[in-house]
Every structure is written in C-alpha cells, then in structure tokens.
Amino acid sequence: MGFTRAELESFRDATIPDLVEPGVRLLFVGINPGLWTAATGTPFARPGNRFWPALVAAGVLPRLPRHAEELGDDDRRMIFDSGVGVSNLVARATARAEELSRDELRAGADALTNRVATWRPRVVAVVGLTAYRQGFQRPRAVAGRQDESIAGVPTWVLPNPSGLNAHDTVATLARAYAEPARAAGVTA
16 A cells, blocks of 8 residues: 555644553553554554564564554454554654644643553553653653653653664664563563
8 A cells, every 4th residue: 555645645633543452551652643654544554664563573462463554453453462552642643753842742741641541551652752751841861661650650761663763673672662561561
C-alpha cells in the first residue's frame, strides 16, 4: 500500500484511537501520529519505522505485524495477547513531531496521565526524550527509567524509532525496549 504526498497531507490533524485493551501491561507512548499512521490507523505504520521490528527483536512480540497498513484482527490480538498497548502524547497527526507546540505537549502529558491512571499498565514507555522533557516539564530527564512516574506507574523514556532518529538501529532499540518489557513482565 502506498500513498501520494497529497493523500498523506489529507490526514493532517486526524487522530487515531489508542491501541489499548484492558489488562495492558506495557504501554508504549509515541509523540504523535504521523501522516502514514493517520492514513492506516496503525501506530508506527510508516515504512522504515523500526518500532515493530524492535519489539520482535526484543522478544516482546512473537512476529512482525503487517504494520504498514491497517492492522488486522490477528495482528491486534497478537499485540494485546503480548500485553502491549500503544498511545500517543498528542493525538493530532503531523508530518513531523517538531510541528507540535510546547502547549500541545503539556496538554498531551496531562491527558496521558489521566489515561494511564485509568488503564493502570505495569509500565509506561515513552519513545521520545525531547517530547517527554517538554510535555512533562522535566528538562533534565535522560533516557532510561525515570525517577518520576506517570500516575504512579513506573516510567521509562526510550529512543524514538522513527527513521529520522538515524543513530539508533533495530538492535539498539531492541536493547532499550527490552528493559521496560522485562519490568512489565512481558518478556523473561
């Protein structure tokens, strides 16, 4: 499946539902949906995004979902059965995360805190250090487990899997993602 630039642009400012089911153990939080994600309704859908390959490499998921298109029921079930959920800090789709304002990130952090309080996952893993710093007003935060939790839930900040974050590979992302996965009990 492919999209023209104009087709993708038509999804600007669209939102997608959270990929979360009751009993989620490990909640991954992206910055906001990209245009490809908004077009397909699938988190981290853009071809070349390393999120799903990193989860397979980390042992979180048993196989790669068909993520560059709308997730099928079998892929959704596999993700949920693995204890994984996906949300975003900001719901609005943009071409790049840099298009978001600090106010949007702060409002998103407040809304995420409320969702986490409702869902009560074992672990929250935010993928995007700069967005976390701005949204939660923690300018000195570093990657890894945070001293502060979100709604009382242990929180990690991890590298963003976008292809724009070129210095990380699937292997380095898998190593980073494995630690919160172990803490959430989704991997050994």
